[in-house]
Amino acid sequence: MKLFTELYTELEQTNKTNEKVEALKFYFKRAAPNDAAWALYFLSGRKPRQIVPSKKLRDWAIELSGIPEWLYEESRDTVGDGSETIALLLPNNATVDETPLHILVEKRLLPLRASDESNQYEEVISTWQKMNYAQRLVYNKMISGSFRVGVSQLLVTRALSQLCGQPTDIIAMRLMGAWEPTAEFYQTVINSEVNEAERPIARPFPFYLAHQIDFPLEKLGNINEWQAEWKWDGIRAQVIKRENQVFVWSRGEDLITERFPEIARAAEFLPNGTVLDGEILPWLDNAVQPFTELQKRIGRKNLSAKLLAEVPVIVQTYDLLEFQDKDLRGETFSQRRKTLEKVVKTLDEPAKNVFRLTESVKADSWEDLQEKREQSRLLKVEGFMLKKLASPYRVGRVRGDWWKWKIDPLTVDAVLLYAQKGTGKRSGLFTDYTFAVWSGGELVPFAKAYSGLTDAEIRKVDRFVRENTKETFGPVRSIVPQLVFELAFEAIQKSNRHKSGVAVRFPRILRWRDDKKIEEADSLETIHALLESLEGNGK
Amino acid sequence: MMEKEKPLIELTKKGLYCEHGDFFIDPWLPVKKAILTHAHADHTYRGNQNYLVPKEGERLSRIRLGDEAKISTSSYGEVQNIKGVKVSFHPAGHVLGSAQVRVEYKGEVWVISGDYKLTPDATCAPFESVRCHKFISEATFGLPIYRWTPTEQIFEQINQWWRHNRECGKAAVIFAYALGKSQRILNGIDRSIGKIFTHGAVERLNDAYRQSKVDLPETKYVGAVKNKKDFIGSLIVATPSSAGSAWLKRFGSHSTAFASGWMVVRGARRRKAVDRGFVLSDHADWTELQTAIRETRAEKVFVTHGFISELVRWLNENGVNAEPLKINYFGDDELEDVLKDEFVEKELQ
Numbered sequence: 002m003k004l005f006t007e008l009y010t011e012l013e014q015t016n017k018t019n020e021k022v023e024a025l026k027f028y029f030k031r032a033a034p035n036d037a038a039w040a041l042y043f044l045s046g047r048k049p050r051q052i053v054p055s056k057k058l059r060d061w062a063i064e065l066s067g068i069p070e071w072l073y074e075e076s077r078d079t080v081g082d083g084s085e086t087i088a089l090l091l092p093n094n095a096t097v098d099e100t101p102l103h104i105l106v107e108k109r110l111l112p113l114r115a116s117d118e119s120n121q122y123e124e125v126i127s128t129w130q131k132m133n134y135a136q137r138l139v140y141n142k143m144i145s146g147s148f149r150v151g152v153s154q155l156l157v158t159r160a161l162s163q164l165c166g167q168p169t170d171i172i173a174m175r176l177m178g179a180w181e182p183t184a185e186f187y188q189t190v191i192n193s194e195v196n197e198a199e200r201p202i203a204r205p206f207p208f209y210l211a212h213q214i215d216f217p218l219e220k221l222g223n224i225n226e227w228q229a230e231w232k233w234d235g236i237r238a239q240v241i242k243r244e245n246q247v248f249v250w251s252r253g254e255d256l257i258t259e260r261f262p263e264i265a266r267a268a269e270f271l272p273n274g275t276v277l278d279g280e281i282l283p284w285l286d287n288a289v290q291p292f293t294e295l296q297k298r299i300g301r302k303n304l305s306a307k308l309l310a311e312v313p314v315i316v317q318t319y320d321l322l323e324f325q326d327k328d329l330r331g332e333t334f335s336q337r338r339k340t341l342e343k344v345v346k347t348l349d350e351p352a353k354n355v356f357r358l359t360e361s362v363k364a365d366s367w368e369d370l371q372e373k374r375e376q377s378r379l380l381k382v383e384g385f386m387l388k389k390l391a392s393p394y395r396v397g398r399v400r401g402d403w404w405k406w407k408i409d410p411l412t413v414d415a416v417l418l419y420a421q422k423g424t425g426k427r428s429g430l431f432t433d434y435t436f437a438v439w440s441g442g443e444l445v446p447f448a449k450a451y452s453g454l455t456d457a458e459i460r461k462v463d464r465f466v467r468e469n470t471k472e473t474f475g476p477v478r479s480i481v482p483q484l485v486f487e488l489a490f491e492a493i494q495k496s497n498r499h500k501s502g503v504a505v506r507f508p509r510i511l512r513w514r515d516d517k518k519i520e521e522a523d524s525l526e527t528i529h530a531l532l533e534s535l536e537g538n539g540k
Numbered sequence: 541m542m543e544k545e546k547p548l549i550e551l552t553k554k555g556l557y558c559e560h561g562d563f564f565i566d567p568w569l570p571v572k573k574a575i576l577t578h579a580h581a582d583h584t585y586r587g588n589q590n591y592l593v594p595k596e597g598e599r600l601s602r603i604r605l606g607d608e609a610k611i612s613t614s615s616y617g618e619v620q621n622i623k624g625v626k627v628s629f630h631p632a633g634h635v636l637g638s639a640q641v642r643v644e645y646k647g648e649v650w651v652i653s654g655d656y657k658l659t660p661d662a663t664c665a666p667f668e669s670v671r672c673h674k675f676i677s678e679a680t681f682g683l684p685i686y687r688w689t690p691t692e693q694i695f696e697q698i699n700q701w702w703r704h705n706r707e708c709g710k711a712a713v714i715f716a717y718a719l720g721k722s723q724r725i726l727n728g729i730d731r732s733i734g735k736i737f738t739h740g741a742v743e744r745l746n747d748a749y750r751q752s753k754v755d756l757p758e759t760k761y762v763g764a765v766k767n768k769k770d771f772i773g774s775l776i777v778a779t780p781s782s783a784g785s786a787w788l789k790r791f792g793s794h795s796t797a798f799a800s801g802w803m804v805v806r807g808a809r810r811r812k813a814v815d816r817g818f819v820l821s822d823h824a825d826w827t828e829l830q831t832a833i834r835e836t837r838a839e840k841v842f843v844t845h846g847f848i849s850e851l852v853r854w855l856n857e858n859g860v861n862a863e864p865l866k867i868n869y870f871g872d873d874e875l876e877d878v879l880k881d882e883f884v885e886k887e888l889q
């Protein structure tokens with residue numbers, strides 16, 4: 002626990018990737034295999050289900066630290082994280098818990114879920130008393146199921162690869178799918194030799210992920226070397242059929258076969274030794290449905306026949322990673338695509354309806370493609386995916402061969418200028434805001450927005466409003482301009498009725514930009530430019 | 541309501557005012573007579589006709605106020621009679637020459653604490669508890685999440701960080717307020733590790749500290765360094781406003797850290813975008829606030845800056861009669877100091 006906490010603290014404190022990799026190597030070199038296995042489990046984003054509800058942890062921490070509930074809430078609002086607040090509030094203890102990570106998790110943490118409340122209470126309190134602040138933070142996050150580390154799977158893979166001398170894709174492959182955090186498993190991960198029979202039949206390939214393109218398209222070279230596909234907003238998934246068994250994996254490395262019985266049924270029509278890559282989408286009347294529809298399916302444990310009928314799904318299929326038991330990832334995208342077309346075309350009717358070949362959008366030039374992209378909002382897609390025809394299927398987020406070319410969201414950074422108290426659930430708090438942008442050195446109001454902040458943020462803004470009121474006009478307060486927010490809109494249009502000359506539809510607060518000064522907020526000119534580019538007459 | 545008459549100290553648009561003595565304490569708009577608690581920019585404004593400052597802080601006040609300012613001084617404990625009002629300074633433990641102001645008139649005693657801390661600090665006189673009827677306290681860190689780690693442990697962390705960077709051939713750049721925090725770091729750091737360089741604003745104040753017999757290691761102004769290789773493995777004490785600026789380029793490969801009480805919360809450190817955060821504050825933490833307030837045995841406590849409503853509610857729930865005193869400071873104290881430091885820095889260059 003000591004070594005792992007130090008790793009957690011180290012990873013949290015640095016923003017530099019090579020330092021993170023060094024910290025990981027430092028840890029894995031020293032950790033016992035059974036501890037390292039659990040570390041790997043947590044670092045790769047896996048976490049045990051909540052063991053003790055956060056509410057209970059909170060109540061016990063309040064009791065132990067001798068403060069009233071309201072003061073806990075105020076503290077939590079300032080900190081913004083329950084586990085951290087508890088770790089800070091508990092009476093100080095400088096002792097360090099030396100219990101090995103695997104003992105702590107296997108013997109003291111996991112068994113707690115099944116025990117009664119008084120046992121949980123005893124165990125949690127006595128553990129807290131043995132730990133220092135940093136350990137308590139890690140422990141609280143593990144026990145409340147909220148453990149997250151600021152490190153990507155790619156960095157963990159890189160560190161392990163450097164330790165055992167195997168290439169990163171082998172390590173990534175070994176870390177895929179379902180596994181138990183045991184010393185044996187960890188040994189297989191860092192095995193310096195590759196085992197022929199290493200690949201169990203359920204195991205998916207590491208996904209190849211794309212970056213958003215951040216340079217002019219022309220730099221990609223000749224458009225004929227690229228394929229453009231619509232970028233769908235669904236669940237990225239691999240569908241596997243091997244030895245007469247079917248598996249559906251999400252990008253989060255969750256096995257989701259049971260959530261999508263229609264995909265599982267269709268996959269039975271695939272030949273053995275096939276792995277498809279694509280996007281699961283809610284699809285009705287030959288059109289994609291909003292992502293929120295899909296969430297209904299994911300969130301539900303029991304899928305009723307009614308829900309299955311209401312939210313049918315398909316897979317927009319765009320890559321073939323394995324065929325006839327052969328790993329195709331080393332072949333070029335155009336070769337894989339050709340085979341994929343054949344596979345999909347020869348499928349039987351019910352399967353054909355589920356596995357739809359993703360359309361390749363033809364364009365003569367980048368300008369032509371740019372024009373075609375204008376249809377994105379209409380088609381309810383996020384823009385284009387650009388894939389190099391000659392590229393292999395890579396591991397992780399690698400720049401160069403696959404690019405996302407998303408349409409720009411309609412967003413503006415604006416300054417909070419007026420606030421008014423809300424009604425209903427949040428009555429008494431200042432929750433209705435008027436935002437302004439720059440115009441000729443002046444802040445001009447241009448949008449009102451009510452929603453989009455967390456409760457903690459609302460309380461912070463509320464406090465700010467109270468302490469920085471300039472003037473009061475009835476229920477409205479004018480505020481010292483100091484806070485910047487990013488706003489998003491459904492649409493924006495010209496308007497003569499507004500002083501700003503624009504009217505926005507369904508504005509909402511995307512996030513609080515507390516990293517920005519008011520001088521960095523957008524201007525009316527940029528908004529007008531945005532407007533013109535949307536109307537298609539600007540360049 | 542017994543007290544129908546005006547309170548001895550009241551809040552006006554220009555600052556805290558004592559009518560009987562006709563003086564202001566830390567006023568932010570120009571007045572005839574200003575009594576200053578300490579030389580931080582949010583307490584020491586220019587433009588007043590006369591100043592009374594603690595003797596121990598005179599050099600620092602002079603730097604802030606300029607050569608023309610009319611400054612008279614009074615030592616800790618020395619009583620001045622201003623139109624029948626007895627006024628004396630008492631150490632606040634905040635920075636060199638910082639004071640609480642004790643004001644007595646017809647047997648009633650008020651103490652205006654300014655900024656204070658109880659944590660021991662070798663660069664200034666320790667906080668002195670002063671009995672009073674009315675106590676004005678700050679609440680910069682008035683939440684129970686703010687409880688300081690013992691200073692020795694923090695210095696161990698800083699030393700370790702510096703040593704580690706030195707081993708990696710990197711410079712260690714620590715951001716700290718030019719007045720007080722910087723000198724506290726210099727005084728407490730393990731000076732055997734390597735060379736120490738300072739930002740211009742820090743160096744100028746270092747001289748004032750040395751003249752006041754505060755033990756500081758040898759430091760060198762960054763601008764006086766000819767060979768950039770000298771920075772390798774060294775410690776650089778810089779003002780927070782240098783963070784993220786081009787000024788840092790000269791140090792080559794380096795790690796950054798910020799020393800402040802706000803660094804208790806991980807989110808605050810992330811927003812500062814530094815590699816490390818060290819919890820080192822010039823202000824009282826939650827526990828110190830309680831201790832200081834109780835020891836005054838004041839019948840009434842006025843709370844200002846920071847987590848005002850939280851501390852007031854807590855005190856009232858725990859048998860201390862408290863209410864908010866709203867001072868028109870802008871934003872929170874330490875952040876405000878950062879902005880002011882930028883301004884002062886420019887003047888010092």
Ligand SMILES: [Zn+2]
Pocket residue numbers: 578580634655
């Ligand atoms: Zn101060």
Ligand SMILES: [Zn+2]
Pocket residue numbers: 580582583655873
């Ligand atoms: Zn202050």
